[in-house]
Amino acid sequence: MxxxxxxxxxxxxxxxxxxxxxxxxxxxxxxxxxxxxxxxxxxxxxxxxxxxxxxxxxxxxxxxxxxxxxxxxxxxxxxxxxxxxxxxxxxxxxxxxxxxxxxxxxxxxxxxxxxxxxxxxxAHSIKTVSYTYKTNKLPAAHQYTIVQLSDLHIGEIIDHAYIHHVVCQTNALHPDLIVITGDVFNRTNIRKPKDIDRIFAELAQLQACDGVFAICGNHDPSIDSPLWQDFLKRSNIIDLNNQSFISKEINLIGRTRLVSNPTRIHLKGMMQSCDRSKPIVILDHDPSGIVEAQVQHADLILCGHTHKGQFFPCTFFTRYWYGKDYYHGKHIQNGTCSIVSAGTGYFEIPVRIGTDNEIVKIQLQGIQ
Structure with a gap:
């Protein structure tokens, strides 16, 4: 499609x-x-x-x-x-x-x-949404839990109290891996909220066996900016922009920015170093990148960006722009499973109507 x-x-x-x-x-x-x-x-x-x-x-x-x-x-x-x-x-x-x-x-x-x-x-409530992905690239009955956060939009409205709630709810899921699929911050121009120290301290409390990884979204400052680097260092989060990570169970690849960015690296080259015997999981802020992941036969791709429209009637416009299979939720095509989060935070207009802030729990299950 x-x-x-x-x-x-x-x-x-x-x-x-x-x-x-x-x-x-x-x-x-x-x-x-x-x-x-x-x-x-x-x-x-x-x-x-x-x-x-x-x-x-x-x-x-x-x-x-x-x-x-x-x-x-x-x-x-x-x-x-x-x-x-x-x-x-x-x-x-x-x-x-x-x-x-x-x-x-x-x-x-x-x-x-x-x-x-x-x-x-x-907009103050956060829902946990669970999906299951079954794969023959994991041992039978083996389970691997990924928790996806997306679109936190830390800035003028999302503060440390909200992030504390996110961290507590995420840790309660006991994940093997935590990923943040872009738009950590609310604006590309670099401004530090006055409680940014407390926010970074909260994020540093995220706990996962294989670590916490993040990629940039279109609202984030540049990768080499002081704010992004400070965020990584003080929150104990690993930068996965245009990089890969191979654990005992999976391959993890991070994409940077939107598909329309002319400097975006092709996924095929990034997948060459992968261990094909393990699931290949792609982090891509932009769900427009799902098609490329399907072409390259990635196993799982996690996206954000759409907010599911965030509030009615934008929900209908977003569904039209991205298509019903790509604007939110789980979809499988050509053997590739895609999951698009509605966002853990909210952008600019601080309401949620007809949608939810969500933390996404993905349970990878091995099959024979």
Missing amino acids: KMKSTRFLDKKIYFQISRILIGFASLYSDLRIAWSIHPSILLYLIVLSTIALAFQIFAEHVGKYFPAYRQIALFSGLYLAFLTYHISTLIVTDLVGIFLSYDLSRLGLLVSIAITIYGRVH
């Missing part, structure tokens, strides 16, 4: 059009709220919505954290979630209101606020 192309997502025109549409949607939302409550609040609403949207545009260019940065980031993300649901509910309530000859805009406002609050609360 050929995956749908997502190259158009990288075009500047797409983001420019999106910003314009979001700006108009924000203004319309402000007008409807003021109309429902009182016209005098319109100016305040416009100021707040402008701050929220401006943060999303310029945050990538901020070189360091400033007072109230986390609060503004949280407000900005929640505002975008609210805006999504407010516009959606207004469409529904206005249509229903036409038939009832009654203004339901206040109801739409309350529903939007309620959905946003639910999404924020749900």
Whole structure:
């Protein structure tokens, strides 16, 4: 099955059009709220919505954290979630209101606020998802446990308390191997959260017999950046970007960045050093790399990146862009098993609606 192309997502025109549409949607939302409550609040609403949207545009260019940065980031993300649901509910309530000859805009406002609050609360929970992969490359009845973390997005919102929860839940699974499939950090520009020392200390508590390995995602700083190197050193995590690791049970290969990156190394060359008598496990942040893994007959490939859309209605768009077999979950084709995580953390808009933060447990089982 050929995956749908997502190259158009990288075009500047797409983001420019999106910003314009979001700006108009924000203004319309402000007008409807003021109309429902009182016209005098319109100016305040416009100021707040402008701050929220401006943060999303310029945050990538901020070189360091400033007072109230986390609060503004949280407000900005929640505002975008609210805006999504407010516009959606207004469409529904206005249509229903036409038939009832009654203004339901206040109801739409309350529903939007309620959905946003639910999404924020749900974003604090983490679900453990388990998959089984059976292979004749392991001794009969032998089991090997891999725990996959992905898309932690450490930064302005994901803090040490959340990471502590992740670490405790991961260690409780008693894994043989722990892997982090990209987007450890939330932004490519290097900024250190004020509690980064506590975060690294928490990550250093991850326990696995064969170690903890990580690869970069598209939101991470460069491999040679001080922040990435500090993360590896202080968290006792092994860098697997464009590298391989062979244990007694498996071959582990790490890919770097997205498939669209022209400097990306071909998987065929990376697999030449593998012991073909053992399962070949690929770590690739981008699920677009699954097709190449299938062509090269890898046994298992673990990916992230999609967040399963993170919140409705982005769930539908993500499913369309990547295809139902590649946007989330387990899929087997051409003898290659692929697992795409919905992410252990969340990006930018701090809600989970219709999806879960998840820690993925993969049980490799030997068969005769």
